[in-house]
Amino acid sequence: MSTDRFAIVREDLHRRYGQYFYARTIDDLLDEKIAEARSHATVETFLPVxxxxxxxxxxxxxxxxxxRSGTARPEVLFVCERNAGRSQLASAITSQAVGDRVFVRSVGLNPTGGIQPEVLQVLEERGIPYAHLYQKEIVPRTVHRANVVVLMGVDEIPGIPGDRVERWDIADPAGQPVEKVREIADDIEAHVxxxxxELGKANYAAQA
Incomplete structure (x- = not known):
């Protein structure tokens, strides 16, 4: 059984119930049930389901x-080429603004090279957590049908399910000094x- 298949289950559960329970609560319960299921399963094909x-x-x-109900939260997916700069800034800034009331993701078409150090520096300057950020590529079920898919620096719309697609004209922070990355972060924050x-989260936008 691939660990990634359970990782997908974990993401689904956090998406649906993350606004109601601590992440540790969800993870501990899932890990417990995975262990129980594996202890008596002879075939693991359908265990994730x-x-x-x-x-x-x-x-x-x-x-x-x-x-309460486990209705999925609105989802915003940010997409750029490498998932190293713009999409990471956008997802971190959005998460800081709305907390757990919107499910935020970011992916890259060709995620390589790690997240830019200047991007992490700017997030730290703004007091925005970034320890959870990592580069992600588009794989089956990595993305759900998002309410909004935001493309930055991507010419063609990738095969990503979304109710609405937006294109943000945001400069690429790759190779830019930290002063320029600060300006890019300001631009992203204004768009966010x-x-x-538009998503009805104006009160939370005002707190960003």
């Missing part, structure tokens, strides 16, 4: 007891605030 169903039922019941207003 069965485990996800069981964990979802438990979390749904817990959420319902609190008067406009998007959050």
């Amino acid at each position: 069965t485990v996800e169903r069981e964990v979802s039922e438990i979390l749904e019941e817990r959420a319902g007891a609190r008067g 605030k406009e998007l959050l207003v």
Whole structure:
């Protein structure tokens, strides 16, 4: 059984229930059920499906007891060529602005070279967490059907499901000094605030 298949289950669960439960709560429950399922399974082909169903039922019941539902949050997906600069800035800034009320992802068409140090420096200057950021490529089910797919520096629309596609004309921070990266971050933040207003998250945009 590929670990990645359970990683996809984990992402799905965080997407649906991350606004209701701590990430550790979801992870611990999932890990427990994976271990239980593997302990008596002779064939693991369908374990991700069965485990996800069981964990979802438990979390749904817990959420319902609190008067909540596991309805998926709105999702925004940021896409650039390498997932090293613009998309990372956009996802981090958006997450800081709205917390867990919007599910935010970023991917790259050809993620290589690591996240730019200047990008991480600018995020640190702004007090925006970045330890969780890493480069991601587009693979099956890495992306869900997002409410909005934002393309930055991508000429052709990739095969990414989305209700709406936007193109942001944002300069590429690759090879730029940190002063220029700060300007790019300001530009991205302005675009993010406009998007959050359109998504009905104006109050949270105002806090960014």
